[in-house]
Amino acid sequence: MSVLKKIEAKLEVMAPGDREIGRYIVDNPDQMLRLSTAALAAEIGRSQSSVVKFSQKLGYSSYQELKLAVSEAKSQEWHVPAGMIHGSIEVDDSYLVILRKLIGSKLLSMQQTVAANTEQEIGKALEALNGACRIHLAGVGASSLVARDFSYKLMKLGRNVLHDSDSHVQMANVSTLGRGDVLFALSYSGASIETLRIAELARKRGTTVIAVTGLRDNPLSRVADIRLHTIADEERARSSSITARDAQLTLTDLLFILLVQKQPDANEYVHNSELAVSVLKA
Amino acid sequence: MSVLKKIEAKLEVMAPGDREIGRYIVDNPDQMLRLSTAALAAEIGRSQSSVVKFSQKLGYSSYQELKLAVSEAKSQEWHVPAGMIHGSIEVDDSYLVILRKLIGSKLLSMQQTVAANTEQEIGKALEALNGACRIHLAGVGASSLVARDFSYKLMKLGRNVLHDSDSHVQMANVSTLGRGDVLFALSYSGASIETLRIAELARKRGTTVIAVTGLRDNPLSRVADIRLHTIADEERARSSSITARDAQLTLTDLLFILLVQKQPDANEYVHNSELAVSVLKA
DNA sequence: CAAGCCAAGGAATAAATTATTCCGTCTCTG
DNA sequence: CAGAGACGGAATAATTTATTCCTTGGCTTG
Incomplete structure (x- = not known):
């Protein structure tokens, strides 16, 4: 299970401070990856140490480890390769567009299914x-x-x-x-x-x-x-x-x-x- | 193009020291993600500053940025189903690896079929x-x-x-x-x-x-x-x-x-x- | 209701990691 | 052979991370 899902699930039972941190990470994983503990703390108005402690409470040995996990999770979001348009097929779609939509939607359902x-x-x-x-x-x-x-x-x-x-x-x-x-x-x-x-x-x-x-x-x-x-x-x-x-x-x-x-x-x-x-x- | 490919391509024209660093990263992206600049330097017998300089020469603002890029590249690896991805499934493959191989080979056969x-x-x-x-x-x-x-x-x-x-x-x-x-x-x-x-x-x-x-x-x-x-x-x-x-x-x-x-x-x-x-x- | 306990969280500080500066060496070139 | 410049390491500065310590406030218990 991806870290983001894990954080989201635990959000309920977290202390208010940790919840704020968790929510920010879940909502902005991209930004989080580029922020230091201090910068992230500043972003949500908490102390730098809370961020470190948050990482540790989740079972990671360091903030860097958490970042790695988030990066991994984000990539697992299985984004459809560029050029694969997903959407319903229209009457005037060209052959090539149909191919892409077909394979795109097939890929998407496979990816989402394994992730589910x-x-x-x-x-x-x-x-x-x-x-x-x-x-x-x-x-x-x-x-x-x-x-x-x-x-x-x-x-x-x-x-x-x-x-x-x-x-x-x-x-x-x-x-x-x-x-x-x-x-x-x-x-x-x-x-x-x-x-x-x-x-x-x-x-x-x-x-x-x-x-x-x-x-x-x-x-x-x-x-x-x-x-x-x-x-x-x-x-x-x-x-x-x-x-x-x-x-x-x-x-x-x-x-x-x-x-x-x-x-x-x-x-x-x-x-x-x-x-x-x-x-x-x- | 993924960082790893980019590094690999530039390997030829790099200075010997950078080449060693680049090769190590290309060969062991997983380890690299968990190493500090100093640790990575020690791993290959170079100075810590060379590693930082290496990151900068590649156009990243910091070593952390390079790490992020490597992590990203590693995850996208399966989109380019070259080599191992559609390889057969081995006894000691992890769950995640199996997922990737399965979807990778499915995708490949779909793409090749429409192209054929x-x-x-x-x-x-x-x-x-x-x-x-x-x-x-x-x-x-x-x-x-x-x-x-x-x-x-x-x-x-x-x-x-x-x-x-x-x-x-x-x-x-x-x-x-x-x-x-x-x-x-x-x-x-x-x-x-x-x-x-x-x-x-x-x-x-x-x-x-x-x-x-x-x-x-x-x-x-x-x-x-x-x-x-x-x-x-x-x-x-x-x-x-x-x-x-x-x-x-x-x-x-x-x-x-x-x-x-x-x-x-x-x-x-x-x-x-x-x-x-x-x-x-x- | 007071004493005590404990979790939460921040400030301060220690430790580590990263970035920069500086310097010696080597190579190429005119 | 002098000079320019790339290469790369040592030292150091700056930043980031981890730990310790302390305050606060809620909660329990006698």
Whole structure:
């Protein structure tokens, strides 16, 4: 988690003086990077030592360390490379402009999606997936395709995976799950009735529920044990969920890669599966 | 241009002392960020003042400014996905490194894919899709998911689309196609037997064949009337086709957006389809 | 309600880091 | 071979950072 977010979160419980310092840093990270402790203190009308102490309270050994962390955090704000315009696509956009907007918005949703999930929450999801006896993937419509993609990958790792695009079959499958199993439910809106009901049933049966939804509060997320988030264009009319799907894929890809990294014999599994398929190539 | 690149470029024309300093910074930007001028000087056996002078010669007002620039450069490193960024993921990579590699390689394959297709060839594909009586989508494995995703989108535009994940069904469907129809065939290797046979049959029946394959020469591409290309990591053992799929999706997304742009009533169609689905939301 | 405790935060000061000045050395050039 | 000038280190000045110490005011407790 970035320092800026951390500071922002702690703002509430800080002493008034520290709060002022924290707020200034969160609001003006750029300026802060160029200010000395004394200058920063003067800027907000506090003493120089308070600034040093503030750094230390946050767990940094020096003010310079804090600066380094802020600089790092700022860069993680994943700004879209110059020239990549993000915005809706217009009727009279040229081919080149469309390319840029398309890639720009795809990149943006990927970046924001990885930034929206803490390493901790991802870690909890990994743990659940790793320890699961069976993994059921739920999702309808476009989310079903992502679920299937993820299921293919998990199968390549030798995991016990269930997914069917038919929500009745999904529901029937979930009714066989129990403690020790995991339900991985995808829905950008978090409001798809079928997926929601499936998650509720799983929850009732003691199955760990991982929900992958958009950021805003939604029923699916509320039901879940572990909440992961995807971020996409709100304006979906023209993009028709392109970025929502990209965000979901980014998240499942990330989980897959982390699983591979943790599983010593993963490469062997993947290699074997590719070898097996290769006999079907001309 | 990043400071590190700038330093590296100037290395040649620098005085020996400055060259040593510059080399150290280029080689160890991370350490440099945590060293004082004196410590850095000691590290390479030079005087503290040389380090300050070095910063000034580069045009920075202070050593701190140089540090800031290095920190900035380091973070932007991944925007220029040269070398390690799209390298394979290693067992001891940190979470952050994995994020960067993942997004870096995704971005790279998207950019290269749009660059690999001329506007002209894309135009021909659009024309074929627009004029098609029926559109059949072929693909197996991961490509089948992309085909299905594309088919959902085309259906939202009211097009006449056929796709089934079972290749026997695909083949049977193709046997009903003729002149005026289009086969859209996806295969990164261009060598999947089923897809290839399907394309051959379509060709024989006078159906226009659009092939989406990797760049290298391949049987599927040779059969096609219109050749589109996707670019992905060659090293796929660990990524398990993540980038190949992303490249295919980028291409189909692009086609979809261009179709929407050209079809006056597209938004209405898309809107209606979303409205229809919304009754299934909680 | 008073004594005592403690957190908050600033002033003063010590320590460190950074910037500048100055000077010797070496090289190139006329 | 003298002079100009680049190079770079030592010394020192200036600035910045870290620590110590002290006051204040709120809160607890007897």
